[in-house]
Amino acid sequence: MQLVDPRSKHERIVERISIQVKAAYDQKKPVKIFHGGTHSTRPQHFTRDNTVDISDLNQVINIDVAGQFAIVEPNVPMDALVSATLPYGLVPAVIMEFPGITVGGGVQGGAGESSSFRWGLFHEICHEYELVLGDGTVTKASEEENHDLFHANVGSYGSMDIITSVKISLIPAKKYVRLKYIPTGNVAEAVKAIQENVKENVGFVDAIQFSKEKGVVMSGDFSDEADLPKSRFRMAWNAWFYQHAKKVVKKGQPYEELIPIQDYLFRYDRGAFWVGDYGFGILHLPNIWLFRFLLHSLFTTRTLYRFLHATNASGQYIVQDLCLPEDSIVPFAAMNDDLAKVYPLWLCPIRPDDENKLSPSYIKTKLVINVGVWGKYVVDSEKFIETNRKIEQQIKDLGGRKVLYAHAYYTEDEFWSIYDKEWYDKTRRIIHASSTFYNIYNTVVVKEKIQSSRLTGLMGLIKSPFKIQ
Numbered sequence: 001m002q003l004v005d006p007r008s009k010h011e012r013i014v015e016r017i018s019i020q021v022k023a024a025y026d027q028k029k030p031v032k033i034f035h036g037g038t039h040s041t042r043p044q045h046f047t048r049d050n051t052v053d054i055s056d057l058n059q060v061i062n063i064d065v066a067g068q069f070a071i072v073e074p075n076v077p078m079d080a081l082v083s084a085t086l087p088y089g090l091v092p093a094v095i096m097e098f099p100g101i102t103v104g105g106g107v108q109g110g111a112g113e114s115s116s117f118r119w120g121l122f123h124e125i126c127h128e129y130e131l132v133l134g135d136g137t138v139t140k141a142s143e144e145e146n147h148d149l150f151h152a153n154v155g156s157y158g159s160m161d162i163i164t165s166v167k168i169s170l171i172p173a174k175k176y177v178r179l180k181y182i183p184t185g186n187v188a189e190a191v192k193a194i195q196e197n198v199k200e201n202v203g204f205v206d207a208i209q210f211s212k213e214k215g216v217v218m219s220g221d222f223s224d225e226a227d228l229p230k231s232r233f234r235m236a237w238n239a240w241f242y243q244h245a246k247k248v249v250k251k252g253q254p255y256e257e258l259i260p261i262q263d264y265l266f267r268y269d270r271g272a273f274w275v276g277d278y279g280f281g282i283l284h285l286p287n288i289w290l291f292r293f294l295l296h297s298l299f300t301t302r303t304l305y306r307f308l309h310a311t312n313a314s315g316q317y318i319v320q321d322l323c324l325p326e327d328s329i330v331p332f333a334a335m336n337d338d339l340a341k342v343y344p345l346w347l348c349p350i351r352p353d354d355e356n357k358l359s360p361s362y363i364k365t366k367l368v369i370n371v372g373v374w375g376k377y378v379v380d381s382e383k384f385i386e387t388n389r390k391i392e393q394q395i396k397d398l399g400g401r402k403v404l405y406a407h408a409y410y411t412e413d414e415f416w417s418i419y420d421k422e423w424y425d426k427t428r429r430i431i432h433a434s435s436t437f438y439n440i441y442n443t444v445v446v447k448e449k450i451q452s453s454r455l456t457g458l459m460g461l462i463k464s465p466f467k468i469q
């Protein structure tokens with residue numbers, strides 16, 4: 001189904017990007033990729049002479065209903081992607097939980113969600129990329145064509161190339177997700193319940209560990225039935241999803257319900273999982289229904305990210321996603337109890353990846369579990385860095401990998417003891433990326449001291465903090 005005729009516009013934009021990249025290549029001046037926003041928590045610095053602006057690559061170019069795939073530009077966010085495919089009864093098999101995460105950011109940033117135990121991370125449902133290489137060449141990469149480039153691109157944080165379109169496979173959707181909430185005790189019990197549920201014939205599994213002793217595992221599938229209670233999570237008057245999940249398992253019994261598909265896919269948007277609780281703390285307001293209702297638009301992820309960047313608040317929070325082999329979750333939780341005591345934790349099972357060397361799920365195990373550790377941690381900056389570095393060391397010792405969207409504090413030697421430097425440098429040389437795009441280590445490691453300020457945060461809500469200076 002041809003939506004509009006966006007191809008000529010697409011070609012014009014790609015040509016402009018290619019010319020700009022070629023100029024950077026000729027001058028040996030590396031460039032960053034700007035797309036109008038980010039879900040990375042690192043401070044962002046874009047200047048006119050170091051930035052390629054790809055924010056207008058934001059169209060769904062084509063949806064092939066019979067072939068069950070879509071061709072989309074990289075700056076299409078998840079909610080727009082679902083809105084474009086759902087009228088044809090189709091959705092991408094992996095849709096990240098935050099509606100503003102983009103297709104390009106998802107591929108290059110190693111993103112995934114509760115269907116990833118079955119399908120892998122988002123890049124594993126992407127079958128072809130159009131790319132601008134470091135010398136300005138426009139090319140395609142897939143399993144069959146430019147195989148090495150196809151795999152090198154994943155999880156590279158803009159250090160290999162610029163993605164200008166993506167072919168994404170789609171699957172049939174239904175009206176609801178039928179979701180079962182299973183109360184669990186400590187983390188060991190949650191891991192066991194996750195391991196059992198991923199073996200069932202279901203489409204979605206994730207878990208919240210509310211405290212050391214209490215959690216919930218949620219397991220679901222698409223459904224057109226109408227025989228169960230229904231809940232929604234996107235309206236101002238709805239509960240935030242994690243609050244609802246906590247409430248329905250309070251009596252220690254399993255609970256089942258139907259959730260309209262978009263409410264399920266973006267269930268963690270309001271309140272950004274539970275990170276929004278801290279926003280109420282900053283405003284000195286209780287997190288009660290009336291204030292959630294009145295301040296609804298301030299507490300969606302898109303606004304919370306603007307606030308986070310404008311205030312530099314990431315220096316007072318541990319915000320990390322850590323991919324670990326299934327057997328390492330219990331020792332990791334013990335370390336969290338000793339070191340940072342962050343709760344709730346998010347547990348999301350992921351199919352391991354054995355082809356994409358920079359993917360966070362490139363781990364030798366039967367099942368990867370991503371732990372989302374997002375919590376307040378107000379200490380001086382030395383202690384903050386020390387704790388983050390202890391977490392990094394522990395993740396490495398436990399055979400895991402960090403998702404690199406967040407702060408990283410590795411030394412260069414530590415970083416390259418996890419990733420394959422010889423392969424990385426050689427690949428960058430072959431595809432002319434070395435002098436055009438910033439190296440991944442320099443992109444993801446935080447070297448500056450982060451000073452947070454509420455005043456700049458309020459200004460940032462008025463003026464976007466995501467801009468080219």
Ligand SMILES: Cc1cc2nc3c(=O)[nH]c(=O)nc-3n(C[C@H](O)[C@H](O)[C@H](O)COP(=O)(O)OP(=O)(O)OC[C@H]3O[C@@H](n4cnc5c(N)ncnc54)[C@H](O)[C@@H]3O)c2cc1C
Nearest residue numbers: 038039040074102104105108109111112157158162163405
């Ligand atoms: C609290 C919290 C919870 C999170 N929860 C989840 C979750 O549940 N599920 C999940 O999947 N992720 C989650 N994330 C992480 C998020 O998915 C990643 O940060 C993702 O990469 C964000 O995509 P983005 O569109 O914001 O891209 P960005 O963060 O802006 O980009 C990521 C990288 O990709 C590069 N890039 C972007 N577009 C292109 C392109 N077209 N070509 C080349 N390079 C490009 C950028 O330069 C950057 O280096 C969470 C993050 C936080 C802070």
